[in-house]
Amino acid sequence: xxxxxxxxxxxxxxxxxxxxxxxxxxxxxxxxxxxxxxxxxxxxxxxxxxxxxxxxxxxxxxxxxxxxxxxxxxxxxxxxxxxxxxxxxxxxxxxxxxxxxxxxxxxxxxxxxxxxxxxxxxxxxxxxxxxxxxxxxxxxxxxxxxxxxxxxxxxxxxxxxxxxxxxxxxxxxxxxxxxxxxxxxxxxxxxxxxxxx
Numbered sequence: 001x002x003x004x005x006x007x008x009x010x011x012x013x014x015x016x017x018x019x020x021x022x023x024x025x026x027x028x029x030x031x032x033x034x035x036x037x038x039x040x041x042x043x044x045x046x047x048x049x050x051x052x053x054x055x056x057x058x059x060x061x062x063x064x065x066x067x068x069x070x071x072x073x074x075x076x077x078x079x080x081x082x083x084x085x086x087x088x089x090x091x092x093x094x095x096x097x098x099x100x101x102x103x104x105x106x107x108x109x110x111x112x113x114x115x116x117x118x119x120x121x122x123x124x125x126x127x128x129x130x131x132x133x134x135x136x137x138x139x140x141x142x143x144x145x146x147x148x149x150x151x152x153x154x155x156x157x158x159x160x161x162x163x164x165x166x167x168x169x170x171x172x173x174x175x176x177x178x179x180x181x182x183x184x185x186x187x188x189x190x191x192x193x194x195x196x197x
Contacts (some may be wrong), residue, residue, distance in 0.1 A: 017150060032132060
């Protein structure tokens with residue numbers, strides 16, 4: 001194999017790794033968005049209860065698979081079961097969940113009135129947002145570390161020049177900085193939402 005072919009193979013491998021790093025960082029961001037969506041803000045949103053698992057015919061089933069969830073008002077969630085026989089199981093699952101909500105049902109739908117958050121509870125939730133954001137930042141930095149180690153190994157093995165490796169490490173850092181910025185934006189928006197009275 002000629003040096004040129006080896007260099008082209010190395011370049012292709014580096015580009016593939018950079019793309020993989022970006023995809024993995026995007027997944028960390030998506031995971032954070034999902035986690036933050038489940039944190040109460042005092043406003044009713046279906047994402048507050050989408051993680052609830054209902055014992056449906058003996059199998060733990062995600063709530064959104066067996067019912068439609070809407071927020072017709074700022075402080076009200078309405079759950080419309082697709083199968084009316086599941087209404088008791090859904091209500092039981094909502095009561096068991098540590099959401100601090102009290103569901104009521106009229107035989108057709110389940111309503112959950114979302115109480116206003118106390119100042120202490122707001123601070124707790126804001127602290128939780130910061131914690132989740134930091135976990136996402138750590139995940140993104142770990143991906144960066146893995147990629148940098150891989151690039152250094154390629155340089156050590158003599159597949160790519162030092163200049164090329166440094167350029168690609170700068171690219172990895174640029175990608176990382178972009179995702180850290182997005183994580184910070186997500187967290188700031190969620191925190192402002194929580195602290196808004």
